[in-house]
Amino acid sequence: MPNLLSTRLGRRALQLGSVLACLLFWQLAASQRLDLGLVTFRNVPPPLEVLAAAWALVSSDALARHLFSSLGRVAAGYLAAALVAVLLGLAIGRSRWAESLLLPPLEVLRPIPAVAWIPLAILMFPSSELSMIFITFTGALFPILLNTVHGVEGVDRRLIASARSLGAGRLAILREVIIPGAAPSIVTGLAIGMGTSWFCLVTAEMISGQWGIGYYTWEAYTLQNYADIIVGMLLIGLLGMLSSGLIKRLGGLATPWYRLQEKSA
Known part of the structure; x- marks a missing residue:
């Protein structure tokens, strides 16, 4: 059995x-x-009261606007962060010069929480929308960056040496050896970055937003609608779980060799 x-x-x-x-x-x-x-x-509030509040939100016209506002901000900030972080991670992981030049200031910025960026973001950008996207960007940037660097540095040096001995140039080694070898770690960083981007977006929406799941949750707190607070929290958790799961699924499809290696192990 x-x-x-x-x-x-x-x-x-x-x-x-x-x-x-x-x-x-x-x-x-x-x-x-x-x-x-x-x-x-x-x-x-008990679960039935929260369920009633959730049904009231689903039945209203506000849900779609809250969702689209948050999803749009996450998509913009996350995609920009993914592009920048992967490119920087590849450069830092492959070049000691890039590591010495870029990594120290990034390490100084990395521990700064999302809340601390909000006043500066409001001063830097002409609209609150751009400032919220920027905060989402910073939240997703560092998990993707560090996992990319870790993945690049973890590629077997013998594979690089073998490819070089066969006449492969730098671009060919990057395309055929480095990126495939680092891809599982990059996918992990992308999934973690998606979760942190939701966390940072909600923080920004609580202060600067007019629409969005974070703004809905904060407004419920100020109005003492406790059931709506839990509805907002559950929505955030559900959206974060689904989006991270989607990234993992797409990453699994993009790295079939890694799944085969796991099965054989």
Whole structure:
């Protein structure tokens, strides 16, 4: 008899069970006004109340505008960050000169949180829309960049030497050896960057936005619509999960040799 977790049905059942367990705990804690000292559920709405708030949002015309606003900002900032980060990562990973020139200032900027960029972004860009896209850009940039650098530096040097001995030039080595070898790490960075871009966008929308999931969540907090707060949080989590999953799926399709290597291992 096969192990339950080794079958797809068993894994799906376990995943569904974990979600149901979380919902059950949420229902019990909220309905009983559970107070654990450091954490209290006295003001947390139960799942049915959140479901009613979600249905009200879905039934309104505001949902589409919130979604399109957030999706557009994420797409613009993320795509720009992916292009810049991959190019910089390839350069830093392949050139000591580029590493010495580019990596120190980037490492100084990397720990700065998204909230700290908001005042400067408002001063730098003529519109709040561009400033929010910039903050999304900064959030996605560094995970993609560091994973690209790691992937490039992790390529087997013997493969590079073999390609060079066969007469391959720099562009051929980059195209045929470096990029395929670093691709799995780049895909990982792209998936992580998608999640951080949502986090940074929501932070920016809470302060500078008029439409968007982050603005909806912050407005619900200011109006003390607690169920709407959770609806906004769940929307953010769902959109982040779906978009990161899409990046992973596309990355898997783009690196079939890596999947075959995993299966053989």
